[in-house]
Amino acid sequence: MTEKKKYTDRQERIARFAKALGHPARIAIMEFLAKQQTCYFGAIHEELPISKATVSQHLKELKDAGLIQGELETPKVKYCINQDNWLLAKSLFKDFLETEVKKKECCQ
Numbered sequence: 001m002t003e004k005k006k007y008t009d010r011q012e013r014i015a016r017f018a019k020a021l022g023h024p025a026r027i028a029i030m031e032f033l034a035k036q037q038t039c040y041f042g043a044i045h046e047e048l049p050i051s052k053a054t055v056s057q058h059l060k061e062l063k064d065a066g067l068i069q070g071e072l073e074t075p076k077v078k079y080c081i082n083q084d085n086w087l088l089a090k091s092l093f094k095d096f097l098e099t100e101v102k103k104k105e106c107c108q
Contacts, residue, residue, distance in 0.1 A: 014096055017089040020065030025050060025058045030081065033068060038080045 007015075021027060025048055032047050033039055045055045059079065062068045066085040070077050 010092065013088070014092050016065050017067065017092065020061050020067055023058065023061075025054070026062055029055075029058055029062060030067065033079060033081050036080070038071075038078045040076045040078050042076070044079065 021030070028048055029044060032044060036043075041052075041055070041059070044059070045052050048055055050058075059068065059070070063070055063079075066082055067089065068079050069082045070079045
């Protein structure tokens with residue numbers, strides 16, 4: 001029995017970041033947070049045309065991927081972009097998207 005090849009750590013990371021960014025609400029959250037030093041949940045909710053529960057789900061996905069971090073300041077939660085992981089995602093996507101694609105005759 002042959003062992004299946006595993007994905008590289010790089011491939012896993014790119015896929016995780018891409019999945020977390022794979023919804024327009026999450027893109028909107030990231031763009032909003034990029035303009036802020038820190039932001040409370042309520043301010044994020046006011047920016048989006050979705051319910052608080054849905055905002056919470058999107059924040060959880062972004063946080064689980066490591067793209068944002070949250071800090072409890074009773075009774076509120078404040079969020080910001082995780083700078084280290086954002087720079088890592090930026091670098092990984094840049095390298096991936098700059099991969100040289102060889103022209104194939106079959107796809108013309």
